[in-house]
Amino acid sequence: MGYEKVTAVILAAGQGKRMGTDVPKQYLRIRGHEVLYYSLKAFEESCVDEIILVAGEQDMEYCQRQIVEKYGFQKVAKIISGGQERYDSVYAGLLAADDCSYVLIHDGARPMVTPEIISRVLDGAMTYDSCTTGMPVKDTIKISDESGMAVDTPERGSLWTIHTPQGFSYPVILEAHRRFRQGSYRISVTDDTMLAEIFLRKRAKLVEGDYRNIKVTTPEDIAAAEAFLRERDVSENTQAGLRQNGVVL
Ligand SMILES: Nc1ccn([C@@H]2O[C@H](COP(=O)(O)OP(=O)(O)OP(=O)(O)O)[C@@H](O)[C@H]2O)c(=O)n1
């Protein structure tokens, strides 16, 4: 079999309206670095070959100078302009990733992704063509009607909360997005696996990510991300210290 190139599309073209800050949330600093830095670092250190960064038109220069060049990310091959909706930004990324066999799509606003999670979703994509990370839900979930009354309580054992990265065979996800764009469908597109489900009847493999891999969306998420990143720093520093003292881990 020939070489199968893997490209990551990292999304950073949102406005972060729910966060309500002047600076879009992906550029907010947590523990001294931008949220987007942590996502890019994980992919830079992962098994992917190349990264396409999708940013707002007005932020492309900033991303190039203040993030990619400043931190020396070698795998970022292109910075391109995103679109109005998340699915427009994904589609722009897919068109720019036209020479790969597999594509991983990740929210730049999920800084807790790790190279291990990235490997797991890529394995799933290679086997099943469509794969997403997520975690089994811990709370009971209710379905409500328009008046706020609960109408159903789905069986919790089969419910997952869905994260990114999501991974795909490139032709599959490109075709799913193309079919969606060809019609005028009144569906709320909240992730990419659903387009493969609806338009190609291609079901996604669910693989476990990590409960800490949150999407920084509203102000209270900043404190959670900060705590998770601190915990990770402490654990890495402890391990480095042990290695320095000759302990084999
Ligand atoms: N038109 C868009 C919308 C979203 N995103 C990206 O998709 C990810 C997940 O989206 P979300 O959390 O909804 O971000 P925003 O759209 O920025 O948030 P909000 O809905 O609060 O404005 C983020 O990394 C965001 O930058 C994007 O690239 N292009």
Ligand SMILES: C[C@](O)(CO)[C@H](O)COP(=O)(O)O
């Ligand atoms: C794709 C996603 O991260 C899965 O949880 C999420 O649905 C994106 O959220 P958005 O608020 O619609 O951008």
